Amino acid sequence: MMNMTAQMMDSSLAMKSMSGLDMAAMQDLIECCSACEQACTVCADDMMAMGMTGMSKCMSMCLDCADMTHTMMRMMLRPSGYDMQVMMAQMDSCMKMCTACADECMMHAEMSEECKMCAEACRQCAAACERMMSAMKTMMPLK
Amino acid sequence: MMNMTAQMMDSSLAMKSMSGLDMAAMQDLIECCSACEQACTVCADDMMAMGMTGMSKCMSMCLDCADMTHTMMRMMLRPSGYDMQVMMAQMDSCMKMCTACADECMMHAEMSEECKMCAEACRQCAAACERMMSAMKTMMPLK
Amino acid sequence: MMNMTAQMMDSSLAMKSMSGLDMAAMQDLIECCSACEQACTVCADDMMAMGMTGMSKCMSMCLDCADMTHTMMRMMLRPSGYDMQVMMAQMDSCMKMCTACADECMMHAEMSEECKMCAEACRQCAAACERMMSAMKTMMPLK
Amino acid sequence: MMNMTAQMMDSSLAMKSMSGLDMAAMQDLIECCSACEQACTVCADDMMAMGMTGMSKCMSMCLDCADMTHTMMRMMLRPSGYDMQVMMAQMDSCMKMCTACADECMMHAEMSEECKMCAEACRQCAAACERMMSAMKTMMPLK
Numbered sequence: 001m002m003n004m005t006a007q008m009m010d011s012s013l014a015m016k017s018m019s020g021l022d023m024a025a026m027q028d029l030i031e032c033c034s035a036c037e038q039a040c041t042v043c044a045d046d047m048m049a050m051g052m053t054g055m056s057k058c059m060s061m062c063l064d065c066a067d068m069t070h071t072m073m074r075m076m077l078r079p080s081g082y083d084m085q086v087m088m089a090q091m092d093s094c095m096k097m098c099t100a101c102a103d104e105c106m107m108h109a110e111m112s113e114e115c116k117m118c119a120e121a122c123r124q125c126a127a128a129c130e131r132m133m134s135a136m137k138t139m140m141p142l143k
Numbered sequence: 144m145m146n147m148t149a150q151m152m153d154s155s156l157a158m159k160s161m162s163g164l165d166m167a168a169m170q171d172l173i174e175c176c177s178a179c180e181q182a183c184t185v186c187a188d189d190m191m192a193m194g195m196t197g198m199s200k201c202m203s204m205c206l207d208c209a210d211m212t213h214t215m216m217r218m219m220l221r222p223s224g225y226d227m228q229v230m231m232a233q234m235d236s237c238m239k240m241c242t243a244c245a246d247e248c249m250m251h252a253e254m255s256e257e258c259k260m261c262a263e264a265c266r267q268c269a270a271a272c273e274r275m276m277s278a279m280k281t282m283m284p285l286k
Numbered sequence: 287m288m289n290m291t292a293q294m295m296d297s298s299l300a301m302k303s304m305s306g307l308d309m310a311a312m313q314d315l316i317e318c319c320s321a322c323e324q325a326c327t328v329c330a331d332d333m334m335a336m337g338m339t340g341m342s343k344c345m346s347m348c349l350d351c352a353d354m355t356h357t358m359m360r361m362m363l364r365p366s367g368y369d370m371q372v373m374m375a376q377m378d379s380c381m382k383m384c385t386a387c388a389d390e391c392m393m394h395a396e397m398s399e400e401c402k403m404c405a406e407a408c409r410q411c412a413a414a415c416e417r418m419m420s421a422m423k424t425m426m427p428l429k
Numbered sequence: 430m431m432n433m434t435a436q437m438m439d440s441s442l443a444m445k446s447m448s449g450l451d452m453a454a455m456q457d458l459i460e461c462c463s464a465c466e467q468a469c470t471v472c473a474d475d476m477m478a479m480g481m482t483g484m485s486k487c488m489s490m491c492l493d494c495a496d497m498t499h500t501m502m503r504m505m506l507r508p509s510g511y512d513m514q515v516m517m518a519q520m521d522s523c524m525k526m527c528t529a530c531a532d533e534c535m536m537h538a539e540m541s542e543e544c545k546m547c548a549e550a551c552r553q554c555a556a557a558c559e560r561m562m563s564a565m566k567t568m569m570p571l572k
Contacts (some may be wrong), residue, residue, distance in 0.1 A: 060510025081489025089522035213287025282389025
């Protein structure tokens with residue numbers, strides 16, 4: 001069953017005029033970004049509550065990652081403005097952010113269940129970026 | 144089955160120290176805010192693609208509503224900082240925004256399937272705000 | 287001298303069709319929201335770096351306040367969608383958020399220069415909300 | 430005279446532990462991102478009010494650019510989480526977004542004073558990204 005966002009994207013005018021875009025990969029990325037933003041936000045808040053030293057980099061990266069995945073999601077949701085070169089650059093940036101944040105979170109996975117779950121959401125989002133980038137590369141010859 | 148955000152909220156330190164909060168109503172509001180932000184973002188983009196006159200107020204309100212529900216969601220995801228009076232004020236504001244946006248979108252529901260779906264997402268989010276406000280009023284004596 | 291945002295607001299079509307709005311109060315609020323968002327973001331990051339216990343509420347509220355003032359600013363920057371009742375509700379919410387965040391930050395003002403400056407930015411933003419609300423109440427009979 | 434954000438960045442703990450970062454270039458980028466986000470937000474709203482056809486791509490790109498520059502700004506404001514490779518990728522993405530948005534806006538510069546001013550803000554932000562990237566490349570050997 002399709003969720004409402006997928007339905008709206010599917011029936012939007014700007015999407016109809018496009019061809020060759022892998023809609024499944026895009027919808028997957030939208031959902032992974034949304035889940036990752038939420039996980040990073042809760043994870044940062046939980047680390048604040050723990051009040052342990054040595055977690056400042058992780059907290060700060062989680063906040064960056066939440067903002068980055070949010071922006072990535074918003075860009076996907078606006079087909080009228082798609083610019084493939086900008087999209088590719090942002091997916092690359094988002095993938096690097098999610099990977100770096102997952103690595104940082106994994107350093108506290110033993111101490112914090114939240115960090116472990118957050119790292120998992122980041123890894124899934126990085127993988128979704130990678131799949132979408134591959135799909136876009138196949139589709140069009142980028143300069 | 145719980146999604147990951149619900150699981151993380153449930154096991155977060157700051158949530159554990161709270162009692163009396165209606166977790167089901169909160170999780171529902173988080174999901175409604177996320178769905179509403181996405182619907183409003185796609186809806187605004189689709190109206191841009193339609194290029195019809197008379198839709199500027201609707202587009203602009205959809206963008207406001209996307210930002211507002213996003214902020215509401217983020218506040219819910221940060222239990223360490225909960226301040227009940229601020230939360231109530233923001234839920235009131237969010238409910239009014241969603242209701243106004245739904246009313247505006249319904250004026251174009253005949254012309255645009257996206258506006259119709261967006262109005263539905265806004266109504267659901269307004270209702271979720273209202274339920275959460277009721278739950279919070281029961282729970283605590285607000286000054 | 288006007289900054290670029292003020293110039294753009296001044297010459298925007300939707301603003302021209304409005305009358306009675308206090309443009310100076312609005313521009314002041316836009317600038318206070320922007321400054322407050324920046325101050326709250328840096329302040330939260332600095333508290334993370336300090337790694338002291340007892341600051342989780344303050345950090346979390348700073349993040350909420352950054353998102354809230356950002357949304358308030360965006361709404362002001364979109365005159366096509368102005369809905370006075372929603373604006374009033376959001377200003378009320380924003381004012382309460384900034385006041386609560388300032389109070390929390392002031393509790394660490396002795397230990398942290400950042401918290402002291404952040405509290406000042408929050409207070410200024412709360413005051414700008416209040417001035418704008420007064421200006422709007424004078425202008426129109428709200429139901 | 431320094432503004433408050435620059436003062437706070439300057440005295441933040443995480444900044445003190447860093448060396449070699451070009452603080453002037455960073456502060457410039459923060460201000461350019463903030464100005465660009467505001468310009469893009471007003472510009473998109475004004476195009477909505479104009480209700481002309483053929484502007485959907487420009488409106489949608491302005492919204493993307495507003496979200497992107499906002500995220501870029503937030504990342505700069507969080508020194509505790511700096512990861513140089515992620516920063517470089519996001520600056521590259523932000524520079525491409527601002528350049529593409531400026532190009533699109535310049536296509537309507539004759540019709541719209543807002544598009545002309547917005548294009549100028551985008552160009553300045555792209556240039557600020559480029560200067561910061563150069564400063565960072567000089568500073569450290571990136572893998």
